[in-house]
Amino acid sequence: MDSQIALLLAQDGVVNGAIYALLALALVLVFAVTRVIFIPQGEFVAYGALTLAAFQAGKTPGTVWLLLGAGVLVALIDTVMAVRTGSLNRLKRIVLWDLVLPVAVAGLVLWLEPAGLPLMVQVALSLAVVVPLGPMIYRLAYQPLAEASVLVLLIVSVAVHLALVGLGLLFFGAEGSRTTPFSEAQFALGTLTVNGQTLWVLGASAVLIVALYAFFGRTLYGKALRATAINRVGARLMGISTTMAGRLSFTLAAGIGALSGILIAPITTVYYDTGFLVGLKGFVAAIIAGLVSYPLAAAGAILVGLLEAFSSFWASAFKEVIVFTLIIPVLVWRSLTAHHVEEEE
């Protein structure tokens, strides 16, 4: 290996690492607020990328129908609950968020014919289709079990992951897709060529991380999420709705996931089940951070990206084995340094 290849691999590693970092941040966020280990995060990556690809290919992606279906289901359940508890004033919000919004998005998609539109409009539409699925899935799968143990929630996550992968196959088929790059530009940096898309990924990741930082540090909703993460009961006593916190964190996670997918779709071919492995690598990073620390998670993600890039050069067949075996020494290190909080789980 000469320095040229090493630089190339490092570039690869950092780009993938940036994506893993975003996913790791979302995973830490969801876990801290809801205690859900969000395995389906990867499906949002695939849905985001493949919805955009379907737009560019001039097709209507199946995620649009999923959005409509999930919206109707949530609206039905919430309406029944609202009628049962006599809180009819909720109906307006239910209709607006679960029926009007999905129908408006679907109408826009069908009416606009996104294939001919500028890339940024396509991206915005893809996000509009995929992101609302986050809070809807929270409502359908997790909210009825919000007080269950971490373990039960984890099994639910795995179940949701499976259902979404199956739906992904149904919507997008078994073939993979690539989307057009955000930028065709190329820069020479010494001996290294840097693609415009690489800069896009790094730039978008940096912007998102700063935005999240500002959101949690400066806004009321961000502070409410942090309060819920620290103490659910205490937050509820202060008037913070844990349901709201759950839906909000799932919205953020879905947004980060879908955006990550959109960012990597021009670099790698995305299949309906690609998201799972990508998401799991985000997980390895999140676990390095003990599922609590955001900066550590980002650092861990870069480490995972670099490890993956270099092991694909030396032992490409064993790339996944190496990356996922890394988690075991990390877990051991965590278990040795973590203080005992075993009781009252």
Place this chain on the structure above:
Amino acid sequence: MKQRIPLLLFLALIGVGPAVLPEFHVTLLNYIGLYSIVALGLVLLTGVGGLTSFGQAAFVGLGAYATGYLTTAHAVSPWLTLLAGLAVTAAVALVLGVLTLRLSGHYLPLGTIAWGISLYFLFGNLEFLGGHTGLTGIPVLELFGWKLDTGREFYYLIWLVLLGAVLATQNLLDSREGRAIRALKGGGLMAEAMGVDTARVKIVIFLIAALFACVSGWLYAHLQRFVNPTPFGLAIGIEYLFMAVVGGAAHVWGALVGAGVITVLKQWLQDLLPKIFGQSGNFEVIFFGVLLVLVLQRAREGIWPWLRRLVPLRSAQRHVAAAEPLPARQMPAPGTVLLEVKGARKAFGGLVANNDMNLSVKAGEVMALIGPNGAGKSTMFNCISGVDPVTAGEIRFLGERVDALASRQIARRGMGRTFQHVRLLPTMSVLENVALGAHLRGAKGVLSSSLHLERAEEARHLAEAKRQLERVGLGGHLFEEAGSLPLGQQRILEIARALAADPCLLLLDEPAAGLRYLEKQALAELLRRLRAQGMGILLVEHDMDFVMGLADRVVVMEFGEKIAEGLPEEVQKDPVVLEAYLGGVE
């Protein structure tokens, strides 16, 4: 006999199955059997023990590949490769277990996902295991010259193994070791205080589950006669967990129900869905995912408990056979110093909960530890019993330093305790909860428990539990669920559990709380009798009438420190104590 009718009916149906069913159904039953063996391991691990694994398919793969490789490349007899597979699986599981079982809660399942993926890619990328195409030409199993080369013949082997595994698991759960396993879920700290080595128990059930999976893989390899990596991937590992959860993860038969339901459903959906959607693919996972979420939301116990209610038969044992009493400890002579605490200090970060505490308890006396709420009495208890060790200072029990020992090692030396916040296994019977207290007085291990070769010892344990329950006045509640007792009686149950360990020093944390007047009198009477037999008792209690009528000596604590010590009547007159309890007179 009547209780056994459903079981015999089931066995008869299984027995005649291959003779009357078409080939396709026999194949389906073969697979249900293979999957059930793996799911059974998960019942033990997840449903009973509370540890979750998504990686069992990888252990199935180890069993299958061990025999696949050794029989094809080195022509080793399949019966020897079973042993080889078990050895490899045990070694891998032991390493993974030691590494990941220390972790609390959710890290373990995440770790299992990681190794599930790693081992799968390893199978697919190792040259000598045939890569992604796998190994072919695995030989037929032969038993005394009888070739098991059709599904119908193999069927009997699979179901014999499965039923054997079910029986062994059922036996194991109904034993001293089984109580320790059941105590893991929700009671790790209590189990340790009863002398259970919880780390070891976790490794044991993890190994058993892995070995069951390995046997299933070995059978699979010789049924299929070829292996490739696909059936050992993470997706299948997840499916095994689904089977256990849907069937009823806390019940042995739930594994069979779950494996049956999921396998048949999968078969049916795999035929139906591609026709509906007009394309081929594993669409059944959509339904499995939704089904599992619904099961967890609506019926978290799974199908088996519901199925059981349809058959109104109760097989619960209703009497305890008489048995030779367990050997008892030689009690120290009255007046011997049992416990000595010198300069004990306990700090949680910057908060000092106990500072420079000194006290002692002698055989045949009741020592009361009193003080206002938050004085640090329960912390002192936890330090003494090793639940939460002291930061500094010295604790001696029977002359030996115990401040660095784990709670189960201290329990073994003859110290029994109850908890301020009752720690019982609420769905287990009163009798079994108390029998758990006698854990350290048994020696029979997992193997003899699985084969029920330890019935004599078990009978002695149950008889001991019954004797202690009668002693504390709960003899009429032996077979009730412990959680159904009123709180006061649950505290008394904890005393019986502590007594079942045959201690010479008893630590009681607010035993009289929640008791009515007559019950309190009965409790005081019991403690007086224990004292007369030479037991040392350290008591934390808020009921002053109860304490002053019973205690030989009193230590008063406030703000983590001792403020007075002496005879009850002296302490009652002590101005410092009066100020601590009633506030100073300005």
